[in-house]
Amino acid sequence: MKALGRHILVEFLNCNADVMNDVTAVENAMVEAAQIAGATVINSTFHHFSPYGVSGVVVIQESHLAIHTWPEYRYAAVDLFTCGDSVDPWVSFEFLKKAFSSSRYSALEMNRGSTHILKKGDAVQVKPNDAENYDPKKGFKINRNVWFTDKDENQALSLRYTGEVLFDERNEFQRVRILDSISYGKMLTIDDMVMCTERDEFHYHEMITHPAMQAFESATGKTAKQVLVIGGGDGGTIREVCKYPGLEKVTMVEIDEAVVRACKLHLPGIAREFSNPKVNLIIGDGIKFVSEAPADSYDLIIVDGSDPAGPAEGLFTKDFYSNCKKALKDNGVLITQGESPMFHSETFVALNKCLKQVFSTQQVHTLLFHATTYPSGMWSLQMAIKGQYNPVTDLKKDSAAKFSKFHQLKYYNEDLHSAAFALPTFVQKMLNA
Numbered sequence: 526m527k528a529l530g531r532h533i534l535v536e537f538l539n540c541n542a543d544v545m546n547d548v549t550a551v552e553n554a555m556v557e558a559a560q561i562a563g564a565t566v567i568n569s570t571f572h573h574f575s576p577y578g579v580s581g582v583v584v585i586q587e588s589h590l591a592i593h594t595w596p597e598y599r600y601a602a603v604d605l606f607t608c609g610d611s612v613d614p615w616v617s618f619e620f621l622k623k624a625f626s627s628s629r630y631s632a633l634e635m636n637r638g639s640t641h642i643l644k645k646g647d648a649v650q651v652k653p654n655d656a657e658n659y660d661p662k663k664g665f666k667i668n669r670n671v672w673f674t675d676k677d678e679n680q681a682l683s684l685r686y687t688g689e690v691l692f693d694e695r696n697e698f699q700r701v702r703i704l705d706s707i708s709y710g711k712m713l714t715i716d717d718m719v720m721c722t723e724r725d726e727f728h729y730h731e732m733i734t735h736p737a738m739q740a741f742e743s744a745t746g747k748t749a750k751q752v753l754v755i756g757g758g759d760g761g762t763i764r765e766v767c768k769y770p771g772l773e774k775v776t777m778v779e780i781d782e783a784v785v786r787a788c789k790l791h792l793p794g795i796a797r798e799f800s801n802p803k804v805n806l807i808i809g810d811g812i813k814f815v816s817e818a819p820a821d822s823y824d825l826i827i828v829d830g831s832d833p834a835g836p837a838e839g840l841f842t843k844d845f846y847s848n849c850k851k852a853l854k855d856n857g858v859l860i861t862q863g864e865s866p867m868f869h870s871e872t873f874v875a876l877n878k879c880l881k882q883v884f885s886t887q888q889v890h891t892l893l894f895h896a897t898t899y900p901s902g903m904w905s906l907q908m909a910i911k912g913q914y915n916p917v918t919d920l921k922k923d924s925a926a927k928f929s930k931f932h933q934l935k936y937y938n939e940d941l942h943s944a945a946f947a948l949p950t951f952v953q954k955m956l957n958a
């Protein structure tokens with residue numbers, strides 16, 4: 526060999542655009558392309574650009590593989606650079622051609638570090654400096670740097686994950702994935718939005734359940750017996766509802782059975798109450814279900830939907846909430862996830878207005894809580910009451926305290942109940958404008 530390395534500059538054309546825009550798929554293909562060629566992978570870093578495109582590099586003991594994709598042109602620019610004789614970059618080339626479904630391509634091979642131009646004295650003894658990453662049995666430790674990003678055009682929240690996709694299914698409704706995050710445990714994502722993570726799901730599930738259950742119980746002197754949950758396919762909300770012994774039945778209407786299946790399989794701590802005999806799971810359209818529900822059927826309705834895109838869009842309409850009001854018994858409570866004053870300010874305000882039109886201004890209350898894995902970290906719930914009581918001033922604090930202690934709740938307690946309804950001035954202004 527007359528050179529230290531071989532460098533192939535590749536143009537992949539007519540690629541699969543979805544793959545070109547899928548950071549996990551691109552990274553997996555690049556890592557596998559290196560391994561299949563006999564390279565030792567040391568590290569990989571990949572990034573997804575907004576609105577589209579992926580860049581990344583796989584560092585191998587024998588140099589590197591790099592890529593940048595333009596999904597809108599179905600194009601990828603790839604560098605395959607290997608040193609020594611043990612790795613054949615053309616094997617990586619063939620693998621990537623198939624992985625990206627490229628039907629037109631070109632490649633140019635260059636020798637790097639030609640021995641004709643290197644002087645003998647350039648070869649100096651260098652001390653190896655990566656011993657800590659090397660295990661004689663397993664070889665080099667791969668340190669992947671893969672990020673999941675939940676974003677709109679201007680804001681984002683990113684969580685690093687191992688690169689492991691434990692569940693990935695696209696169906697007529699949405700794309701459902703379970704990813705293995707580095708510091709938040711396993712997480713459920715729908716259409717590239719975080720729904721819940723093992724580490725902080727209790728913030729959301731306790732807050733969408735207990736303020737409403739406690740407010741109802743305090744005002745009426747009895748537990749909500751008939752509860753309806755719209756959405757909530759991960760099972761976190763019904764898990765909280767099932768903590769009330771006075772509950773007779775919780776009906777949950779989830780549109781996508783894949784969410785339930787994924788969570789039963791990978792998030793058993795969240796999905797643990799599906800086998801409870803009080804739980805009646807219906808796979809179907811919650812919007813239709815509520816429109817057909819008999820009047821005065823439920824003490825509590827919890828709308829645990831996704832963001833207003835795809836199947837959850839109809840959960841943000843006046844029709845839907847009018848039907849919910851009809852389905853509630855007198856003194857019944859509705860609570861819905863209300864988006865973020867910072868991330869989705871327009872939806873947040875519009876939903877509040879819509880509820881006030883349906884239930885009256887005095888009977889609609891906004892709560893805030895910390896949603897550490899939702900963009901902006903500040904999330905809301907909107908509560909509407911079909912009755913004349915107030916969820917804060919009528920709260921029986923002692924019972925709320927007793928309940929949260931007995932169940933060792935991690936977020937909700939009797940003081941937080943009232944605190945959650947206290948809004949920052951800028952949020953008050955948004956809602957009263």
Ligand code: SPD
Nearest residue numbers: 720721757829830831862
């Ligand atoms: N941006 C995320 C809002 C999602 C609300 N629903 C989450 C489902 C958890 N049960």
